[in-house]
Structures are given as structure tokens and as C-alpha cells.
Amino acid sequence: MEVTRASRTLRRRDEKRLVRIATEAIKIQFPNPERLGCPESTALKAIVQRDLAATDAEDVIDHIATCAPCFDEYNRQRQRHVLRRRAGKALACVTGLIAMGLGWHFLPSHKTVREQPSARQSREPLLTATLDFHNRTVERSAEARQPTEIEVPHVRRALLRLTIKLPIGTEDGIYTVQFRADRDRLLLNATGTATWDGSAEALVTTVDLRRLAPGKYVLALTNDGSWWRTYPIILD
Secondary structure: OOOOOOOOHHHHHHHHHHHHOOOOOHHHHHOOOOOOOOOHHHHHHHHHHOOOOOHHHHHHHHHHHHOOHHHHHHHHHHHHHHHHHHHHHHHHHHHHHHHHHHHHHHEEEEEEOOOOHHHHHHOEEEEEEEEEOOOOOOOOOOHHHOOOOOOOEEEOOEEEEEEEEOOOOOOOOEEEEEEEEEEOOOOEEEEEEEOOOOOOEEEEEEEEOOOOOOOOEEEEEEEOOOOOOOEEEEEE
């Protein structure tokens, strides 16, 4: 995975441009004006609300990614759903951020190996990188269902502003992000906030991977602590 340095203004402009290009590409490559094979609106609504108990949930997700009308309808339903939930979550998110800030302020000056230094404390530049899992299912971890033909993503060992594109149906909120040597051995812990960017749920966090050795790792994510999504990655 190529990692580049970019200013905040450039990064935002490029991100919007990429979302626009992806949306137009779906319209050109998968127009489907006759709406052949399209699921009912209730099925799209179930994906938006993470109601994935149906046995055809994975087929619906695959169809959304290859059908311009369904992708547009999914975006509309997703935006309405996010607006409804955002009002209820705003107070909880602000309270959580304040608690995190107070906790960080009162931490002792001696840092453990799991704590993340801020970008201002580092002499090295903050680089950007993206991991794209938005076409994966939200039901199970990537380790459990990822086809062997899908290439494991590579990430540079650097101080990163990391954007993680989460699977369709994932919720907004504050997430815990972990890098593990295996499924159970924790090496690095961070937090980030996920929001809808118009095409996928984008989780943004800052991680310092410079101390980790090159090799295979497990990226683990959770927003409520009840269950974890895990993905294999390779650090270069």
C-alpha cells in the first residue's frame, strides 16, 4: 500500500474527489436501469440498520456494490439513518470525548509501550494510509470468511493517520483499534471515530507502527466491546 504525505486541505479535497469518482464509476459500469435482480427497499433498509440475520444478507451487500440505483437508494437511506441516530448519539459522543481527554490529561508522564504518542511529540512527519474493507461482510470477522484469493493489505511501519473503510452496515461512533501479534496477544491500542463519507463508513485514527517488526498481524476493531471484527494485515 502506497503511503503519501498530504496537507489537511489536500486530503479533504482528494477524499471528496475519490468518493465522486467511485459513485460515477458505479453509474457507468453498473447502470441497471431495468432494476434487474434488485432487492426490496426493506432489504436495503435492513442492511442500513445492521439487521443482517437474513440468510441473503451477503448477496444484498454484493448487489448494492454492483448496481447504481440500489447504491443511490442505499446512500439515501443511510444518510437519513445517520441523521436520526446522530441526534441521539451526540451527547454520548461528547461525554466520551471529554472523559478521554480528562483521562489523557491526568495520565502519569511515564508512558507504557501500548500508548500512542501524538503527532506533535514526534519528529517524524505524519503520513496517511487507507485500509479498504467496505466490501466485506459485517457479520463475521474477516479472518473467519475472507477468501484466500483476496490479497492481504500491506501497511507501512510509520506514524500514520490511518483511514479504515468499514463494511457496509457498520455504525458511526468511537471505535477501539488494536494491532495484535495473533488473535489474543495485544501489541498496540488506539481509538478513532467512524463517520459516513458518502460511500462507506470511514474510521479515522492515529497510530504509531514504527516499533512493530515487519510481518503479519491482526487488526481488531470494536465500537462497543461486545464483539470484534478482525482482519489480517502485513506491516512493511
